[in-house]
Amino acid sequence: MKKGHKGLKLIIMAVTLLFFYLPIIHTIIFSFNESKSLSKFTGFSLQWYEKMFHNRDMMMSVFYTILIAVLATLISTVIGTITAIGLSRSRKIVKALVSQVNDMPVMNPDIVTAIGLLMFFSVLGLRKGFMTMLAAHVMFCIPYVILSVTPKLRSLDPNLLDAAMDLGCTPMQALIKVIVPQISSGILSGALIAFTMSFDDFVISYFVTGNGVNNISIMAYTMTKRINPSINALTTLIVVIITIALTFVNIISYVSEKKKRRKV
Amino acid sequence: MVYPYIVWAAVMIVIPMLLILLYAFTAKGNSVRAFVFTLDNFKKFFSDPVFLSVLERSLYIAVVTTVICVLLGYPIAYIIARSSNISSARLLLLITIPTWINTLVRTYAWRGILDKTGIINYGLSFFGIGPVKFLETNFAVVLGMVYNFLPFMIIQIYNTLNKLDENYLYAAADLGATKFQAFLKVTLPLSVPGIVSGITLVFLPAVSSFFIPKLLGGGQYVLIGNVIESQFLTAGNWNFGSALSLIMAVVIIISMAVTRHIDKKINPEGEYED
Incomplete structure (x- = not known):
C-alpha cells in the first residue's frame, strides 16, 4: 500500500516536471534544427546560432x-x-x-x-x-x-x-x-x-x-x-547560462556547508 | 527619506491610474485639455454583442484555467509539502526554474509541440488518432495559461500546507479520524487561504492576458486583453480602451469578492462544509 502511494507520487511529480520542462527541451532541440520548421526535426545544424549572432x-x-x-x-x-x-x-x-x-x-x-x-x-x-x-x-x-x-x-x-x-x-x-x-x-x-x-x-x-x-x-x-528559429538558439544560450549559474551557486553552498561541518 | 519616493509614486503610479479614469469617462480625442464628460464608451461596450461575447469568453477561459490550476496544483503542492525538507526545497526550485526563462518563448514553443506535425500528434498517430487540431482552439489557450500560471498556485498552496501544524493531524488521529477524514476535516479547510491567494494570482493574469491567446489562439482569437491592446496600439482609441480596462478591473474586483465570500462561508472557524 505504501509503496503504491510512493509510486503514484513519483509519477505525478514526473509528469508535472515533464509538463514544465517540455517547451524548454523542445526549444533547445529545435535550436539545432536544419530547417525553419518548429515542429519537424529534419537534421542537425548550427545555422541558427550563426544567424543569431549576425542578427x-x-x-x-x-x-x-x-x-x-x-x-x-x-x-x-x-x-x-x-x-x-x-x-x-x-x-x-x-x-x-x-x-x-x-x-x-x-x-x-x-x-x-x-x-x-x-x-x-x-x-x-x-x-x-x-x-x-x-x-x-x-x-x-x-x-x-x-x-x-x-x-x-x-x-x-x-x-x-x-x-x-x-x-x-x-x-x-x-x-x-x-x-x-x-x-x-x-x-x-x-x-x-x-x-x-x-x-x-x-x-x-x-x-x-x-x-x-x-x-x-x-x-x-x-x-x-x-x-525565426534564432530565438530558440538565444533561449538555449540563456538556459545554459542559468544552468551554469545554478550549478555554481550549488557548489558554493555545498563547499561552505562542508567547511562548516568540519569546524564542528 | 520617504518624500522623494512619495513624489515619484504619485507621478508614476497614481497619475497614470487617474488618466485611465479620465479617458474612460470622456469623449474621443487624445488631448487632455479638451475633454468632455460622457458615458458613451461604456454604452458602446454594453450595447455591442461582439464585445459582450468577448468578455464572456475571457471570463470563461479564466475560470476554467483557475479551476484546472486548483485541481492540479493542490495534489502537486501536497506531495511537495509532504516530502522531506531537502527534496521539497529541490522540487520547488525545479518548478521555479522554468519561470526564469522568457515566458513568450516558452509559450511559443507550445505552438511547435501542439502543431499538426508536432510531437503530440506524432505520439497520437501510433494509436491511430489524429492529426488533431490543437492550435487555435480554447484547449490551446487554456493549456498555455495553465502552463504559465500553475507555478503560482502550487507555491501559494505549498506555503500554507508547509505552515500547517502537524500536531493537528496527530490530534485528529487520536480522536479516531482516518487519514482521509483528517485531510478532509483538518488539512483542506486550513489550506483554503492558500487556495484563495493562488486563485487571485491565477485568475488576474488569466483574465487580462493578451499574448497567450494571440500566440496559441491565433490572430482571430480575441479576449478582452487583445481588444485593449488593439485600442491602444492600432485603433488609437484611448477612451474606449480605458473604459474596457475599467470594466475588466471591475470584473476582477467582483470575482475576488465572490472568492473571498466563498472562503469565509467554507471556513468561518476552520469548519468544512461540502
Whole structure:
C-alpha cells in the first residue's frame, strides 16, 4: 500500500516536471534544427546560432534587456531600500498611504499599468524609447524591493540607529555601517526579484517602448508573424547560462556547508 | 527619506491610474485639455454583442484555467509539502526554474509541440488518432495559461500546507479520524487561504492576458486583453480602451469578492462544509 502511494507520487511529480520542462527541451532541440520548421526535426545544424549572432536587432534586444534590467535593479534597490528605511521611522498614516499606492502596480493586471503609463508618457510628450522603458521598470520594481526589505527592518532593534549615533556615527555612517549590513539579505532578495521582473517583463515594456528599442520579449512577440528559429538558439544560450549559474551557486553552498561541518 | 519616493509614486503610479479614469469617462480625442464628460464608451461596450461575447469568453477561459490550476496544483503542492525538507526545497526550485526563462518563448514553443506535425500528434498517430487540431482552439489557450500560471498556485498552496501544524493531524488521529477524514476535516479547510491567494494570482493574469491567446489562439482569437491592446496600439482609441480596462478591473474586483465570500462561508472557524 505504501509503496503504491510512493509510486503514484513519483509519477505525478514526473509528469508535472515533464509538463514544465517540455517547451524548454523542445526549444533547445529545435535550436539545432536544419530547417525553419518548429515542429519537424529534419537534421542537425548550427545555422541558427550563426544567424543569431549576425542578427543585429536580436543582439540589440539582448543588450537592451540586460542594460535595463541592471539599471532598473540598481536604481530600484537603492531607492526602495532608502524608502523602506525611511518608512520604518515614519508615522502610521504615511506607511499606510505608501503601501496602498505600492499595491497598485503589484495587484493591477500588467496591461492596466501599461496603458496608464503609455497615456502618461504620451500626454507629457515624451519620446517613447529607452528612458520611458527604464522609468516604467524602475516604477514596477521599487514596490517589490520595499516589500522584501520591510520585514527585515521590522525585526531590527529600533535603538540600533541611536546607539550608533551615540557612539559618534553621522546618520549616513550609521545607515551604511549599521543598518544596511543587518538587512542585507532583504536587500539582496529584493534586488533579485527586481532583476527577474525586469528581465522577463513583456506587457509593460511592449506598451511604453518605441523608436526601435526592444527587449527579448517584445522581439519574440513580433517574431510570431515570421518564424525565426534564432530565438530558440538565444533561449538555449540563456538556459545554459542559468544552468551554469545554478550549478555554481550549488557548489558554493555545498563547499561552505562542508567547511562548516568540519569546524564542528 | 520617504518624500522623494512619495513624489515619484504619485507621478508614476497614481497619475497614470487617474488618466485611465479620465479617458474612460470622456469623449474621443487624445488631448487632455479638451475633454468632455460622457458615458458613451461604456454604452458602446454594453450595447455591442461582439464585445459582450468577448468578455464572456475571457471570463470563461479564466475560470476554467483557475479551476484546472486548483485541481492540479493542490495534489502537486501536497506531495511537495509532504516530502522531506531537502527534496521539497529541490522540487520547488525545479518548478521555479522554468519561470526564469522568457515566458513568450516558452509559450511559443507550445505552438511547435501542439502543431499538426508536432510531437503530440506524432505520439497520437501510433494509436491511430489524429492529426488533431490543437492550435487555435480554447484547449490551446487554456493549456498555455495553465502552463504559465500553475507555478503560482502550487507555491501559494505549498506555503500554507508547509505552515500547517502537524500536531493537528496527530490530534485528529487520536480522536479516531482516518487519514482521509483528517485531510478532509483538518488539512483542506486550513489550506483554503492558500487556495484563495493562488486563485487571485491565477485568475488576474488569466483574465487580462493578451499574448497567450494571440500566440496559441491565433490572430482571430480575441479576449478582452487583445481588444485593449488593439485600442491602444492600432485603433488609437484611448477612451474606449480605458473604459474596457475599467470594466475588466471591475470584473476582477467582483470575482475576488465572490472568492473571498466563498472562503469565509467554507471556513468561518476552520469548519468544512461540502
